[in-house]
Amino acid sequence: MSRDTGGMIRTVDLLWGTDSPRGSRGPRPGLSVEKITSAALAIADTEGIGVLSMQRIAKTLGYSTMSIYNYVPSKDQLIELMLDAATPPPPPARDGASWREELEDWVRATWQLYQAHPWVLKVPTLSPPVGPNQLAWFEAALHALSRSGLRGNEVLSLGLHVIGSLRGQAAMAADLTASASERTAGEFEQIVSRVVTEDRFPVLHTVIRRNGISEIGIAQDVLVDLEFGLRLLLDGVEEHVKRHLG
Amino acid sequence: MSRDTGGMIRTVDLLWGTDSPRGSRGPRPGLSVEKITSAALAIADTEGIGVLSMQRIAKTLGYSTMSIYNYVPSKDQLIELMLDAATPPPPPARDGASWREELEDWVRATWQLYQAHPWVLKVPTLSPPVGPNQLAWFEAALHALSRSGLRGNEVLSLGLHVIGSLRGQAAMAADLTASASERTAGEFEQIVSRVVTEDRFPVLHTVIRRNGISEIGIAQDVLVDLEFGLRLLLDGVEEHVKRHLG
DNA sequence: AGAAACTCTGTATGGCATACGTAAACACTG
DNA sequence: CAGTGTTTACGTATGCCATACAGAGTTTCT
Structure with missing residues (x-):
C-alpha cells in the first residue's frame, strides 16, 4: 500500500x-x-x-x-x-519580445491570475511549488530574467524577489478592497482625519492632503503602483548589467 | 451605550x-x-x-x-x-543618513519585526493601518522616500510598493522555512530531481544544477535576495529622479 | 464460494467562536 | 441603610469545523 x-x-x-x-x-x-x-x-x-x-x-x-x-x-x-x-499554464512569451517585455507580460498575467482567484493569496504555502503548473510559471519568470544578462544566482534571487513582491502587492490590494467594501462611505475618511494629524504624522498628512484619502483606503490602482515599481526595478537591473558585465 | x-x-x-x-x-x-x-x-x-x-x-x-x-x-x-x-514604534532615522540608507534601515527593521512576530504575516489585514504604531511605520517609510526627490504621488506609490513587496518576501521566506522544517532531509531533493527535468523546465533545471537545490527549498537567505532587489530598485529610483527632475 | 479490496455512510470526538442567561459584586441613589 | 441599576464572571448551549472509526454494501479475483 x-x-x-x-x-x-x-x-x-x-x-x-x-x-x-x-x-x-x-x-x-x-x-x-x-x-x-x-x-x-x-x-x-x-x-x-x-x-x-x-x-x-x-x-x-x-x-x-x-x-x-x-x-x-x-x-x-x-x-x-x-x-x-x-493556475493555467502560463501564456507563451510573445515573439520578438525583449526580456523586459517578457517579464512585464508575466507580471501582468500573474496579476490577472490573482484577480481571478483571490483566495490563492490567502492560503499558506505549505511547500515550495511542486505542481506542474506552478513550476511552469516559475520557469517562465526565470526564463525572462535569464535573458537579462544577470548571472545565474542573480536570476534566481531576482526571480524570487519578483514573485514575493508581486504576491505581497496583490495580497495588499485584495485586503484593502475587501475591507473597503465592508465600510460605510465616509467612515474611513472620518477616522483618518481624526487620527492622522499634522503633528503626529506630517508626511502622511501632507500626502493625504495632496492626493486624497482614497489612494490609501481603496486600492483600486495598486496595479499602477506595481508597474511603476517594476519599471524602476528593471531600470536598476539594466544598469547593473551594464556596469558589471557590459 | x-x-x-x-x-x-x-x-x-x-x-x-x-x-x-x-x-x-x-x-x-x-x-x-x-x-x-x-x-x-x-x-x-x-x-x-x-x-x-x-x-x-x-x-x-x-x-x-x-x-x-x-x-x-x-x-x-x-x-x-x-x-x-x-509593532513597536519604528527606530528613529540615523543622523546624517541619506534617504537610501534611511529606507534600507527601515526595510531591515521591518524584516526583523517579521522575524520576531511571524504570525503577523499570516493574519488577513482587515483594514488599512489605523493603529498608532502601524501608522508610525508607514510614516517612517514615506519620510525616507519623500527625501528621494520623487513626487508626492510617486512617494505614496513606491511606499505601498515597498511595503507590499517586503511583506510578500517575508511571507514567502517564512512559509518556505516552515515547510522545510517539516520535511525529511532528502525528500525535497528527491522530488525535485524526479519532477524538474531538463526538457520540461530547462531554465529551472540549469539554475538548480548550478546553484544547488537548497536555494529554492530552504529560504535561508531571502534577506539577501530582498536586499539585492531593493538595491536595484533604489538604483532605478535615483536614475528616475535624475532623468525627470534633476 | 469465499476472501480481499474498495466505496460510501453514520456516528462519534474534540475543537472552535460566540450568543444567552444568571449570579454575584459594587456604586450610587434615596 | 435599603434599593437599584451596572458590570463582571461563569456555565451552558448552538452551530460550525476536520476527521477518526466502524460498519454495510459492492465488485472482482482466487
Missing part, C-alpha cells in the same frame, strides 16, 4: 497523476480527485476560501462528507491540488 | 485608548484589554497564531472563556489589537 495519509510525496503524486492506481476491486468510484478539486475550486472562486469546508464540497457533489476522504487525504492536500488547478 | 459589537470605529477607539470609559459601578474588573492582548501576543509569538483561541487565552489568564468578551468584542478585533501591540 503506497497510500500514506499525506506526506509531500503523496501530494506530488496527486498533482502529477502518478498516484498509485486504484485496484479493480470494489464498486465503481462515483467521485474522482478532479471532480472534487473543481467543485472546491468553484466554491473558493465565487464565495471565497472562508466558506470552503469538506461538508460544503460533499453537499454540492451529492455525497457524504466522509466520501471525500476516499480520494483526498486531507483538506490541506486538497488545497494544494486546488492551487495547481487554479 | 456607545459600545457596539465591533465596527471599525470601535477598533480605532480600542487602539488609541479612546474607547468610552467604563462606568464606576460593578465589580472591579480583574482583566484589561492590555492583559488580554499581551497574553494573546505571547501565545502567538511562541506557538503561532494557529493555536491561538479564546479558550486558550482565557486559560492562561485564569478566567473563563467568555470573560474575554467583556473587554474585547471579537477575536478579529483582538487580532487587530495584537497587530499594533506587536
Whole structure:
C-alpha cells in the first residue's frame, strides 16, 4: 500500500497523476480527485476560501462528507491540488519580445491570475511549488530574467524577489478592497482625519492632503503602483548589467 | 451605550485608548484589554497564531472563556489589537543618513519585526493601518522616500510598493522555512530531481544544477535576495529622479 | 464460494467562536 | 441603610469545523 495519509510525496503524486492506481476491486468510484478539486475550486472562486469546508464540497457533489476522504487525504492536500488547478499554464512569451517585455507580460498575467482567484493569496504555502503548473510559471519568470544578462544566482534571487513582491502587492490590494467594501462611505475618511494629524504624522498628512484619502483606503490602482515599481526595478537591473558585465 | 459589537470605529477607539470609559459601578474588573492582548501576543509569538483561541487565552489568564468578551468584542478585533501591540514604534532615522540608507534601515527593521512576530504575516489585514504604531511605520517609510526627490504621488506609490513587496518576501521566506522544517532531509531533493527535468523546465533545471537545490527549498537567505532587489530598485529610483527632475 | 479490496455512510470526538442567561459584586441613589 | 441599576464572571448551549472509526454494501479475483 503506497497510500500514506499525506506526506509531500503523496501530494506530488496527486498533482502529477502518478498516484498509485486504484485496484479493480470494489464498486465503481462515483467521485474522482478532479471532480472534487473543481467543485472546491468553484466554491473558493465565487464565495471565497472562508466558506470552503469538506461538508460544503460533499453537499454540492451529492455525497457524504466522509466520501471525500476516499480520494483526498486531507483538506490541506486538497488545497494544494486546488492551487495547481487554479493556475493555467502560463501564456507563451510573445515573439520578438525583449526580456523586459517578457517579464512585464508575466507580471501582468500573474496579476490577472490573482484577480481571478483571490483566495490563492490567502492560503499558506505549505511547500515550495511542486505542481506542474506552478513550476511552469516559475520557469517562465526565470526564463525572462535569464535573458537579462544577470548571472545565474542573480536570476534566481531576482526571480524570487519578483514573485514575493508581486504576491505581497496583490495580497495588499485584495485586503484593502475587501475591507473597503465592508465600510460605510465616509467612515474611513472620518477616522483618518481624526487620527492622522499634522503633528503626529506630517508626511502622511501632507500626502493625504495632496492626493486624497482614497489612494490609501481603496486600492483600486495598486496595479499602477506595481508597474511603476517594476519599471524602476528593471531600470536598476539594466544598469547593473551594464556596469558589471557590459 | 456607545459600545457596539465591533465596527471599525470601535477598533480605532480600542487602539488609541479612546474607547468610552467604563462606568464606576460593578465589580472591579480583574482583566484589561492590555492583559488580554499581551497574553494573546505571547501565545502567538511562541506557538503561532494557529493555536491561538479564546479558550486558550482565557486559560492562561485564569478566567473563563467568555470573560474575554467583556473587554474585547471579537477575536478579529483582538487580532487587530495584537497587530499594533506587536509593532513597536519604528527606530528613529540615523543622523546624517541619506534617504537610501534611511529606507534600507527601515526595510531591515521591518524584516526583523517579521522575524520576531511571524504570525503577523499570516493574519488577513482587515483594514488599512489605523493603529498608532502601524501608522508610525508607514510614516517612517514615506519620510525616507519623500527625501528621494520623487513626487508626492510617486512617494505614496513606491511606499505601498515597498511595503507590499517586503511583506510578500517575508511571507514567502517564512512559509518556505516552515515547510522545510517539516520535511525529511532528502525528500525535497528527491522530488525535485524526479519532477524538474531538463526538457520540461530547462531554465529551472540549469539554475538548480548550478546553484544547488537548497536555494529554492530552504529560504535561508531571502534577506539577501530582498536586499539585492531593493538595491536595484533604489538604483532605478535615483536614475528616475535624475532623468525627470534633476 | 469465499476472501480481499474498495466505496460510501453514520456516528462519534474534540475543537472552535460566540450568543444567552444568571449570579454575584459594587456604586450610587434615596 | 435599603434599593437599584451596572458590570463582571461563569456555565451552558448552538452551530460550525476536520476527521477518526466502524460498519454495510459492492465488485472482482482466487
